[in-house]
Amino acid sequence: MRRRWTAGVVAACAAVSVFAAAASGTGAKAGGTFRLGTSSRIDSLNPYVAFNQDAYSTFEYIYPFLVQYDRANRGFAPDFARSWSTSKDGKTWTFKTVAGAKWSDGQPLTAADAAWTINTDVKYKSGGAANAAGLIAHITRADAPDATTLVVHYSAPVGNVLGQFQQLAILPQHIWSKYTAHKGADLKTFANNAPVVGAGPFNLVKFQKDQIALFQRNDSFYGPKPQIDEFGLQMFSNDDALVAALKAHQLDAIESVPATAIKTLRSSGFTISDVPGVDQTDFIVNSNPKKPKHRELLDPRVKTAFDHAIDRAQIVRVVFLGTAKPAASIIPAATGSWYNPAVKPTSFDLAQANRILDGLGFKRGSGGIRVANGQKMSYTVITPTDLASVNRTFQIIQADFRKIGVQLTQRALDSSTAFDAITAPNGKYLNFDLAMWDWVALIDPDFMLSVVTCGQYNGWSDSGFCDKRYDALYSKQQLTPNQAKRRAVVWQMQAYLQAKKPYLWIATEDSVTAYAPSWAGLVNSPQGPFNSLSKVSLTSVHQT
């Protein structure tokens, strides 16, 4: 999954600075406009159309969600639902929602809106609401017996119910029910332009594509109200302009600060917040058991030798200037307890790599390139052009692989073409040998674990990995509602992948934010301070 999406984790949400408790806090000034700059963009304000991360962060702040992530305990915190319970068989979930809440146009917001949203998504999941289909998997229907009760029925006990609802925005029925004609296809035609009817801590009052999204405090919000009057997200098309605007005090904060600019920003008095992220770069080895050529790449010993030839420390130093950590597992450490700490980054050891390859009898031929099964160990590595770090990373890996007698050639393609080249022909994963890309994990491990299942062929899979034993483990964690038991399975899966190595994980990027010292209370997360994990960051930010 690509940079367009960074759904993720609340987990390591270190408060950016001392969090002045509540509005009454120590010298906190209420009011003001908080101006945040980004080099990302909001593609659409319609949840049935939008794909970009910043669009989902926008929904987090303008729409009610049943639950949100909790900064402190890495679990779930109440949002529109105040409490929830599960039936014994795990197939019925009951949510108690806030009483007396209102939409921004004054209409009542009740459990019926939530039920309508879920039922609409279920009804049109193969049509207009297909964008939400992944979030309502196994749901048969939802009811609202009264204004503050929501009952959701499942066809099977599901392991990540709250993780799914954390991503599902509740929409105002009285607005959206007009757009269900043509079998729900009309849901996508609605531009949902500002001012948007919502019920979050902010109202979106102005939106200009690729320029600005301006939010105003919603005084009738049912939860803790923001301390600022307004919040604006300004979009830039390059990092230099972004940093320059912060330096010129046209912005108060910027997200995803380029690593090279950190030093000068710090010396001009800005505060830098650097927390572990969930974006991991990887080196992909085609692991399709049916692969016809270069079958030596299917051997975990060869992959281990490659793993030993990746100088993660050097990559972190040169490519990320220290704002990343060597990566090891498909589940990043920032997801908290889902990460299996026994899975550690492979050591950089060229001698060991050479010993392994020598031991396999792959002798060096002309030009020092090894020969495996009669073929030169010379491979093309597919890389996407929109991943900024990939070129420098490739150069470092290429130089070290030469020392173990393996020749790499880069083939840069734009992401759409790159994915086609990886899945070719026709989603069978037969042609490619190696590739590099990145994954941005969610807090719930289900999604990341799914990308290496056989079922994701021609879907999410970019490794061609297909393993019956792994798939069985995947189904097991999916249908284990007990979170401790589920975690044990998740840990087991990580260890299994570490041994099979469809991915050689390279580095986990930090989430770096810079802001003016006149602000406090901003909560950074693996997704940055403006995220779709919880409503806490912008409701607690305030001037000092």
Place this chain on the structure above:
Amino acid sequence: MRGADYVIKRVGFAIVTVFVAVTINFALFRLAPGSAITDLSRVPHATPELRLALKKQFGLDKSKGEQYVIYLGQLARGNLGVSFANEQPVWSNLRTALVNTLPMVFLGTIFSIVIGTLTGVIAAWRRGTPVEAATVTTALGFYSMPTHWLGLMLVIIFAGVLPTGGMTNEFLLNPSFWTHVKDLASHIALPSLTLGLVLYGEYTLIVRSAMLETLGEDYILTARAKGLRPWRIVRQHALRNAMLPIVTLIALSLGYIVAGAILIETVFSWPGIGRAVYEAVLQRDYPMLQGAFLLLTISVVFFNLVADLLYFKLDPRITE
């Protein structure tokens, strides 16, 4: 009638060119590997359902021939279709982008025409003097600089003095009229200046050449011999005749400016038509690409036509 025939022929040719362009553009984008579906369905909650629904909705399940017929039908009704990326009408997306690009391009072009004509005339008139050498060298210098690099140099020079990104200060809430104008002017200054400087170099060279050519004509020599004041010769005789190539060249270049502005838009975070095309390519947003290319082709064909007709009107020797 010499005039009518010519005009009809040129207009007819322009229409054919646009049609050919429409067809080639349609084919070109669809030959590309990758599709909007693989790009758009790359979100964690994507399901096979989503991919199927998108494919059907975008009409990508139909054969290329059918898609072409549908596209032509839409076009005939003046409908550019709906963008894959944000599912809004292509025309409204394009209009937003154009409205952003045009003022920046307009200001830069005016700047370059005024300065370019002035320096070009001076260079031609002061031929063989250090003035000419200095003017021409400067013009050539700017002409040679990569556009985006020149923009970046201006960013380095003016950082902190003028805003280097965005179109307005979006956080000026309810500004007074003058504050708003001042804000707009400060934001548009650098991108327009970049465009203006690059074009100015070129226009100077063009104007100088055209002027030199006219200044060598007999009637100018006669006027000089008659002792007319130099400025009067330039204004009344030379410039007037040199206007022909100048005007046509400028008309010709206008069509390309919008397309070429993409480099400047990238440097200055200007959400214009160039960026829109670039994003559309990466997302395989066929309707947006087709719409944008149609618009760009029409603008180029139109200005070419204008140049042709102008030439025809101004130069009686053309009879073809």
Place this chain on the structure above:
Amino acid sequence: MSEVAVEAAAARGGVMWSTIRRQPSATIGATVLVVIAVAAILAPWIAPYGVHTQVGPVFGQPSWSHPLGLDDGGIDMVTLLMWGARISLVVGFAATLVSMAIGGSVGVLAGYFGGRTDTVLMRITDYFIVIPDVPLMIVVAAIWGPSLFHIVIVIGILLWTGTARVLRAQVKSVRERVYVKRARALGAGHTRIILRHVLPQVAPLLIANTVLTVAVAIFDETALSFLGLGDPSRTSLGKVIENAFQRAAISSGAWWAIVPPGALVALIILACSLVGGALEDSLNPRLRVAHLSARTFRLRPLVGRGDAL
């Protein structure tokens, strides 16, 4: 080859060199080009460091051992400039070769045969003139994948129209000359006439045109690289600028990573323009108006496609 033609060609070749010698601007341009080209060709042997070798910190400052500092990969900038010029010049000349081959054939055929061939070829040319070329380059480079070879082909395919037009006019006038007519009357075939009589006549102009096209091709490559569509494994000057821009060189104060490569591109384009312009002046009789050196300047891709009127 008939004696007249040989003499004419020799005379033209002579004009070329004397032009470069006589006009100070052309002399300067040619000298600059030669110096840059020599440094670029010898880069593998005389560059102070390896082009992939990290020799210091990211964006290391200029020092005695690294007069222009280091880039975003800690690589010596002087080395990068030499290698970058090498790749940029290769792209420039290769793309120009492609465009000369296409433009030359179209121009010669259209001008020589005239009539229907001329009409059809010129209509095709007209179409290529109206395509918005920068967006098209983006489309093609993005679709095919950014490799040096693709970039060369794309630029070449989009740049040939100017050459075709200039040559067509020239060939038309050559065709009407006495010795060509006589050769035809004597029963010489078209191929023979074109190769023996027409080409030598228009060759010098083709060369002048080449030098100008190289400048535009180098510019185009720089622009494509800047948009992230350059070949990541070949460090052209455009790529050096893009690398620095991608890593926010300006914000981090590393002006040395971004100013010199662009200045070098400007210098190469300037030198090409000086030489090409001077050559065109002395070779294209239409442009040599009396004693005045009027000439057409090529519009650059920002505004045009490299051919003015």
